[in-house]
Amino acid sequence: MLFSRSHNANATDPLAGKPSSWGIHRYLQGSSNLFEENRLLKFAVVGLFGVTSVLGIVIYSSNQNQRTIVIPFGASGDLYVTGNKPSSAYLRTITRNIVALSGTYSAYSADRQFQELLTLAHPSAYNALRDSLNGILDELADNPTLSIATYIRADQPVVYTDRDIQVPVEKVRVIGGVIRKFRGTLRIRFALDNGRFWLTALTEENFNAER
Numbered sequence: 653m654l655f656s657r658s659h660n661a662n663a664t665d666p667l668a669g670k671p672s673s674w675g676i677h678r679y680l681q682g683s684s685n686l687f688e689e690n691r692l693l694k695f696a697v698v699g700l701f702g703v704t705s706v707l708g709i710v711i712y713s714s715n716q717n718q719r720t721i722v723i724p725f726g727a728s729g730d731l732y733v734t735g736n737k738p739s740s741a742y743l744r745t746i747t748r749n750i751v752a753l754s755g756t757y758s759a760y761s762a763d764r765q766f767q768e769l770l771t772l773a774h775p776s777a778y779n780a781l782r783d784s785l786n787g788i789l790d791e792l793a794d795n796p797t798l799s800i801a802t803y804i805r806a807d808q809p810v811v812y813t814d815r816d817i818q819v820p821v822e823k824v825r826v827i828g829g830v831i832r833k834f835r836g837t838l839r840i841r842f843a844l845d846n847g848r849f850w851l852t853a854l855t856e857e858n859f860n861a862e863r
Contacts, residue, residue, distance in 0.1 A: 738844065740812075746849060747810060747817050750840055754785075754854055755802025755823060759792040774843060774850035781854060798827040805835070816841045823859070834859045 738746075753769040766785040773781045792798055801824045804810065808820035817840040825832045836859030843850045 738849070742849075743812055743817065744810075747819060747840065748804065750851070750854070751802055751804055751819060751821065751838060755821065755838065756800060757788075757792075758799040759796045762789060762792055769851070772849065772851040774852045777850075777852045781851070784854070795827055797829075798825070800825055802838070815843070832861055834861050836860065 750769070750772070753765045757765050766789070769785070770778065770782060803822050803824075805820040805822055810820070811818040819838045819840065821836065821838050823834045823836070825834065837857045839853070839855045839857055840851065841853035841855075843852050
């Protein structure tokens with residue numbers, strides 16, 4: 653019976669019959685395995701962070717290079733904005749339309765054209781542009797025979813920058829059968845936000861009557 657109890661105790665004690673150094677070795681081995689697992693976990697976390705960063709950069713680059721197709725005023729052609737960079741065809745088309753809407757009008761057509769032009773105005777510039785156009789409407793009300801035609805000059809280049817367009821134009825003013833011609837520059841200031849064109853200012857510069 654004594655032998656039987658001793659035998660059962662040895663069977664349940666993993667250190668029974670082992671040298672004292674064996675327990676220390678087993679403890680160190682377990683600690684080493686735990687350290688290795690922690691190190692692998694850290695590598696996994698760092699790797700996941702790296703993959704997330706790369707995906708974020710790829711998505712950002714894709715958004716910046718995403719082509720937004722914008723067809724203004726029912727036009728057609730290679731008109732697009734990539735990120736916040738418009739194509740040359742887009743700028744040429746919108747320039748012609750802004751010149752036509754703002755520079756060629758009569759008492760009959762001006763109000764409708766100016767309302768369409770105001771749909772392009774940036775909220776920060778809307779009131780100023782509206783007041784300027786209303787001044788023209790008041791002039792037309794006082795002079796119903798007044799009409800204006802504005803043409804882009806073919807002998808001078810249109811200058812495009814990231815924030816404005818300088819358009820050399822000729823303006824023909826007719827009132828009561830009297831015709832006067834003027835030449836100068838129409839400056840179109842604009843901004844691009846998420847593929848949308850915003851008109852921020854429209855000014856006439858260096859206009860002189862032809863002699």
